[in-house]
Amino acid sequence: MTALPARPDMTTPDGGSAEPPAPVPHRVLTALLTLAVPAALALVVVAVAAAWADDLPDLVAVHFRPEGPDGFGTVSSLVGWTVGGIALAALVSWALGTFLGRTGMIRRIAAGLGVGMSVFLGGGSLGLLAIQRGLSDPSLVGDVDPIITAAMLAGVAVGALAAWAVPPDPYRVTTRPPPADAPSLPLAPGERIAWVRTAGSHAALGIAVGVAALLLVLALALRTASLVAPLVLVPVLVVALTQVVVTVDVRGLTVRSRLGGPRLSVPLDEVVRADVTVVAPLREFGGWGYRTTLDGRVGVVLRAGEALEVERTGGRRLVVTVDDAGTAAALLNALAARSRIA
């Protein structure tokens, strides 16, 4: 991925670590997507349920077993739980996007989570009510699986759409070279240089094998052919997403999964400084994977130990666990310094 083209209207000079971090951007849009959209969906659920109230039995089926419904409740309690669930998803995603959303990817995840969960919960409840309209006895209700599947797919699709609608971070360049105490390495004039390293998690490989074995046992025991797809898909996805290729070159830092995407990048113009750090995944990030912390660090944390930490304009920080991070940090600082002298 090449660095974003400089757009003068979006480019703000940034002094880097010496100045206070810029506020989390796009907070209004975050509130719109994570609070207003779920609130509207909750209102739709309430309004539609009220409009259907006369056609519905006094008690509707709300819980199901493979043989049929086994739990019943009033329409208002179903609506109440649905609205409560939507409110919880909305608040959690709003807090995520508003307080931790310095990096565009986090705001995307927040918007996708808030909108997607609301569509899933609201759509699922309305679907559940729709198939019970006109029934005198809710235990005669038909198959609920297609409703839940459709609600889930709609949630994923609309959530993805919301995530896509979130604008990326504004492009903030810094013209200040990395501080003198940052690691660096000598570059010859005109030299082209690149550092590439694969980083991965051995534990994830073990988990992938374990999950595959478990699915195989389940598929055989239950004679369920539909488990064969996840049997192949889950380990492939686990391996693909937990093995990343880290590149430092004249474009900056790029981290991409073995599948080619998702990918994260820090354009060279946005690098304030790069350093080596040591990561304790549980204590600092609360686990492994694509993580964010309360102080706004975003991490690709695949194992404990050596990691590259890049301080980026706008108060953003990216941590990637990778071997030989010292060379990567030194090269990133050296390239940043070279690009800012001219």
Place this chain on the structure above:
Amino acid sequence: MLLRIDPASTEPLFAQIGGQVRALIARGQLPAGSRLPPARELATSLDVNLHTVLRAYQDLRDEGLLELRRGRGAVVAATRDRTELQAAIDSLVRTAHSLGVPPATTISLVKEALR
């Protein structure tokens, strides 16, 4: 792995890339089974033509240092341990330095001996 190329050098770009990968493998910094970056990505990173990187990879494959597989990319092949050779080269370089023999002369002597 860290790769540097100098466009001003008289040595062709593909030879510079190949030479550095060869040295990394010989020094054990790229053990057997390591995966090299896809040629397309390395070409973008180093701002060279895709065919320059492919040529370097193909030369290394012809030497038996790399395996190129469709879909899997370039993987370092299992070769015999060359640390002994590296040690001999280090000692050759030291001796040449201490005797004041210029690098071009040393290279010519080695080339002659390998013929």
